[in-house]
Amino acid sequence: xxxxxxxxxxxxxxxxxxxxxxxxxxxxxxxxxxxxxxxxxxxxxxxxxxxxxxxxxxxxxxxxxxxxxxxxxxxxxxxxxxxxxxxxxxxxxxxxxxxxxxxxxxxxxxxxxxxxxxxxxxxxxxxxxxxxxxxxxxxxxxxxxxxxxxxxxxxxxxxxxxxxxxxxxxxxxxxxxxxxxxxxxxxxxxxxxxxxxxxxxxxxxxxxxxxxxxxxxxxxxxxxxxxxxxxxxxxxxxxxxxxxxxxxxxxxxxxxxxxxxxxxxxxxxxxxxxxxxxxxxxxxxxxxxxxxxxxxxxxxxxxxxxxxxxxxxxxxxxxxxxxxxxxxxxxxxxxxxxxxxxxxxxxxxxxxxxxxxxxxxxxxxxxxxxxxxxxxxxxxxxxxxxxxxxxxxxxxxxxxxxxxxxxxxxxxxxxxxxxxxxxxxxxxxxxxxxxxxxxxxxxxxxxxxxxxxxxxxxxxxxxx
Numbered sequence: 001x002x003x004x005x006x007x008x009x010x011x012x013x014x015x016x017x018x019x020x021x022x023x024x025x026x027x028x029x030x031x032x033x034x035x036x037x038x039x040x041x042x043x044x045x046x047x048x049x050x051x052x053x054x055x056x057x058x059x060x061x062x063x064x065x066x067x068x069x070x071x072x073x074x075x076x077x078x079x080x081x082x083x084x085x086x087x088x089x090x091x092x093x094x095x096x097x098x099x100x101x102x103x104x105x106x107x108x109x110x111x112x113x114x115x116x117x118x119x120x121x122x123x124x125x126x127x128x129x130x131x132x133x134x135x136x137x138x139x140x141x142x143x144x145x146x147x148x149x150x151x152x153x154x155x156x157x158x159x160x161x162x163x164x165x166x167x168x169x170x171x172x173x174x175x176x177x178x179x180x181x182x183x184x185x186x187x188x189x190x191x192x193x194x195x196x197x198x199x200x201x202x203x204x205x206x207x208x209x210x211x212x213x214x215x216x217x218x219x220x221x222x223x224x225x226x227x228x229x230x231x232x233x234x235x236x237x238x239x240x241x242x243x244x245x246x247x248x249x250x251x252x253x254x255x256x257x258x259x260x261x262x263x264x265x266x267x268x269x270x271x272x273x274x275x276x277x278x279x280x281x282x283x284x285x286x287x288x289x290x291x292x293x294x295x296x297x298x299x300x301x302x303x304x305x306x307x308x309x310x311x312x313x314x315x316x317x318x319x320x321x322x323x324x325x326x327x328x329x330x331x332x333x334x335x336x337x338x339x340x341x342x343x344x345x346x347x348x349x350x351x352x353x354x355x356x357x358x359x360x361x362x363x364x365x366x367x368x369x370x371x372x373x374x375x376x377x378x379x380x381x382x383x384x385x386x387x388x389x390x391x392x393x394x395x396x397x398x399x400x401x402x403x404x405x406x407x408x409x410x411x412x413x414x415x416x417x418x419x420x421x422x423x424x425x426x427x428x429x430x431x432x433x434x435x436x437x438x439x440x441x442x443x444x445x446x447x448x449x450x451x452x453x454x455x456x457x458x459x460x461x462x463x464x
Contacts, residue, residue: 003044004254005198005303006436008068009090010432013048015064016092023051028039034075034085036095038140040341040389041083041424046093053098055171055179055210060117062208063177063357069350071453072175074204076116076146081342082423084203088457094208096145102126103211108463111185113169113213116145135160138419139325145209150421151201158249158282159245159378160217162419163354167200170210192433200443202441203421219241220283220387222294223251224312225320228305229275233360235303240376242299248292252281253377254324255319257360260331260371267330267352268323278325281317324373331371339386341398346380346418355412356381362404367395372403380418407432422459431460 003159016024017365026048035045064071065461071091077084087093100117107130114123119141124133136146138154146370147154148170153162162164174375182195199206201217230236240253255278256264280296282289297308309318323330331340348353356372363370374381383405385398406416406429416422416429431438441460445452 009047009070011094012064012068012070013094016048016050016061019060019064020050025049034095035087037078037080037083037085039081039083039425040339042348044086044088047090048228049093049095050097051095058094058096058208058210059171059177060165061094061178062175064178066451067451069451069453070074071456072210073165074149076143077119077141079142080146080150080421080423082420084421084423084458086424093181094447096210097143097207100177104164105130107132108184111213112216113211113293114144115211116143116209118144120144120147126276127216131219134214134218136163136166136302144214146210148200148212149203151419153375153419155252155254155321155375157261157375158253159249164197166215167196168215169213170171170199170209172199172207172209174207175412175451175454182287184463187281197269201421203423203459205445205459206454212240222284222286222289222312223317224282224289224310224364225317226280226308226310227272227320228275228300228308229273229277230273230306233276233303233307233356234353236278237356239278239299241349241352243296244377246295248295249284250280250292250296250377251283252279254279254328254383255376256376257372259369260327260373263330263371264323264327267333270323279320280349286423325370327373328384331386333398334369337384337387341350341402341436342382342420343402344380344418345405345414345416346378346421347409347412347414349379351377351412351414355408355414362401366397366401368397375459378418420423424458427459427461430459
């Protein structure tokens with residue numbers, strides 16, 4: 001039990017134990033595991049973890065916490081990277097990972113409804129025999145609830161959009177335990193406020209999502225992937241910009257700099273040239289994919305591309321994209337015993353080359369490795385500072401580099417985070433990005449969660 005536990009919180013724990021039995025845990029190991037994500041932020045454990053199994057149970061848990069003013073932190077898979085799930089004020093972590101059923105699939109309508117604990121790989125395995133798939137792919141095998149809460153995107157977003165475009169409706173338990181549904185399954189509606197978009201990206205600060213209705217897509221007739229090195233980072237970025245501006249419906253276009261490629265080769269046992277590299281994927285008919293490939297190859301050749309290595313075999317494509325998804329672990333392996341401070345920004349596509357070039361200049365003088373990769377078709381890229389969190393000088397250096405990166409993106413009319421979310425890590429940049437709109441966000445928060453019990457201390461910066 002944390003020293004911050006009040007008498008009211010102890011009473012809440014007893015009530016929850018009566019409701020949940022052994023599915024309410026105060027064990028130190030369980031609490032610690034739920035008090036940290038995959039970020040550099042230190043563990044801040046909740047007072048207890050409640051393992052919910054239904055919307056009705058989540059509602060009952062929230063009503064008990066609401067009556068006592070006890071903080072609530074929703075938890076899915078724990079794969080976030082900006083300190084989203086740290087229990088900064090103690091309270092009850094509501095783990096919805098066990099709510100992992102695919103509830104409905106409407107193949108003829110190209111949609112499905114799932115519980116929040118369903119993982120993205122699990123969903124696509126379930127859908128395989130229908131000829132449909134869910135395209136949002138943030139890399140980690142994240143939960144659909146967590147992906148919704150952080151407005152996730154990933155490698156396929158350049159063609160299929162982000163969670164914002166692919167969530168049709170939500171069931172949400174509000175801070176007082178009331179259950180609402182934000183929309184119907186109609187493909188469009190102009191009836192009322194768009195509550196679905198309000199909760200997508202709310203990071204658990206407005207309610208707990210317990211059901212999600214998602215758009216689905218037909219599995220393409222032809223899928224072809226490629227890896228191509230470039231002599232310069234600028235050549236790879238310029239190829240990307242030309243591809244997008246030409247309207248080519250490329251499914252994935254990922255950039256890895258030479259430092260990242262070296263880490264990937266070592267970790268994933270590959271032998272790609274240690275140069276700035278694009279990972280590409282094309283979806284469509286045989287003729288459509290062939291046309292897309294020809295156009296992108298022509299752009300690449302104009303900007304110093306090396307040899308394109310192609311594959312349309314499932315096993316080869318899976319190995320390629322698994323290596324791309326494992327870049328965080330590859331970065332960590334560069335300095336055994338160290339951690340990574342992952343960060344991301346997103347800028348208008350026309351400013352991408354400039355933003356990356358200036359960022360690389362900053363990194364040339366850094367004492368810590370910071371591989372660069374990104375979903376550059378969206379103007380979004382990431383850095384992973386590989387550091388020892390016990391060395392203050394390294395933490396300070398990463399903080400300064402991160403701040404310069406974010407301020408650079410904001411000066412280019414970009415955002416402090418393209419897909420990681422705000423959590424604790426990007427909180428201090430919210431005022432600079434949104435200005436007086438922060439007060440509107442505060443008003444929304446106060447109206448829906450007047451007692452500030454839903455994931456308190458996250459996203460919105462503290463009031464002065």
